[in-house]
Amino acid sequence: MIHKHAFEALDRTMKDVLSVFDSRNSELPFGGKTIVFGGDFRQILPVVQNGSRQDIVNASLCSSHIWSSCKVLKLTTNMRLSVGSSSSNVVEINKFGKWLLDIGEGNVGDSIDGDGNIEIPAHLLITDENDPIQGLIDFVYPSVLHRYKDRDYFSERAILAPKNEVVHEINDHLLDLFPGEEVEYLSSDSLCPTEEINDPLHQDLYNPDVLNSVKVLGLPNHRLVLKLGVPVMLLRNIDQQNGLCNGTRLQITRLGKRVIEAEILSGSNVGSRTYIPRISMIPSDKKIPFKFQRRQFPITVCFAMTINKSQGQSLSRVGIYLRDPVFSHGQLYVALSRVKTKDGVKVLIFDKDGRPTNKTANVVYKEIFGKL
Known part of the structure; x- marks a missing residue:
């Protein structure tokens, strides 16, 4: 799902760095180093906001000039289905x-x-x-x-x-069925301190009530409702070394006022307990005509995703x-x-x-x- 521009940027960077040691490296893909790409073009392609079919195909790695230098090695066994299966089926x-x-x-x-x-x-x-x-x-x-x-x-x-709207409906339905007392966390939303929006007119137009009502992809809602034992998913990279990355699934073990304790359910650190703090997040959606930041726990309920x-x-x-x-x-x-x-x-x-x-x-x- 990575855009071809990311690989092309890495290619140029490695050429520049490695050409210091040998000028011939500036002509070789990735400065002469072997790079292994892993993926499957049957799966979801790079996400191009408001992009057409052609835009999405053009953003894929196989549309890059790098692709002509790649050797394709195909995997033929579905390991997900094969592991643990018996010879009878x-x-x-x-x-x-x-x-x-x-x-x-x-x-x-x-x-x-x-x-x-x-x-x-x-x-x-x-x-x-x-x-x-x-x-x-x-x-x-x-x-x-x-x-x-x-x-x-x-x-x-x-x-x-x-x-996402269907996912939220399923999550809310299962959260209502889940045992235990609900704990509500409200975010603190404010405009980013840019010169353009420091105008008093903008301050009145984008007051806290308006900011609280904004629901953006990749950002937790203003009102976050949780219960003990509920599965959640991280929406931001917090500590990649310890497996706390965007998309990591966890289970709530304690709901505090300032931090939330959770146990990691996916990745290489399964079973580890961690503390999740509130952090300030700025949405990257360019459709929003103003910049604001939301201070909230970077998680969402994930019975469904x-x-x-x-x-x-x-x-x-x-x-x-x-x-x-x-x-x-x-x-x-x-x-x-x-x-x-x-x-x-x-x-x-x-x-x-x-x-x-x-x-x-x-x-x-x-x-x-x-x-x-």
Whole structure:
């Protein structure tokens, strides 16, 4: 998902640095050093705000001048599905793995360019007709009221959805069902001290009530409600050396007034306890016509998360909630391929009239594979 400009900047920097020792290095990619890129172009491509399909493809590494100097080494075994599996179900695993690859490459569906509707097999669908959303929750989080104290319970499961608004609805619903007393944390919001907005007119226009109402992607809300034992996700890099990075999942163990104690659920520091302070965060969204900072705990409840946030994670139980269809290349492939077994995923799909269905959109930019 990294933009090609980041790699090109690294290429120029290494050429400049290494040419000091040997001038010939300035002509070699990355100054003559071997660089290993890891990734899968079936998955989500770089995010280009308000970008077209062409903009997104052009931002990918395979569209860079560096790509002509790369040698592609292909991995052929789905290790996520293979680890821990028995020899008796190898055929089923291979069949499921092949189906995932076909989705990722746009080889299933009703459109030759990769964008079309695909039919999800019946055994992967939620069958609860009375309350399908609760059926999805029960599949992913069975006996949640009795098992929430088990650290591994939350680290191995999640509900995925394409959009943040749906994720917030699921998180709020599960938080209401969760046992324990709610603790509310309110942020301190203020305008950034720039000359343009220090004008008294701007101060009145963007008063604290207005700032508190702003909801921005990647920023915690003004009102953060938590309970003991609730799983949360970090929204900022706090301490990368100790595994506290953007996207790290944790479980709340103590709710203090100034700090929150939590246990790490994902990454290389699983089981470690850490303290999360309030920090000041400035949103990077350029659509906001003013700059403000929000002082709040950089976390959000994560019973559910967006498909983009789930990329790179391996889970035992995944529920995919498609109230709205996926909208970007590779999202459906990423969501379906998070699980370690084919029995660990269930999909709930609604059509435009709000009725459960077995068909959904699959967005694939097939032109991205022409450069591999």
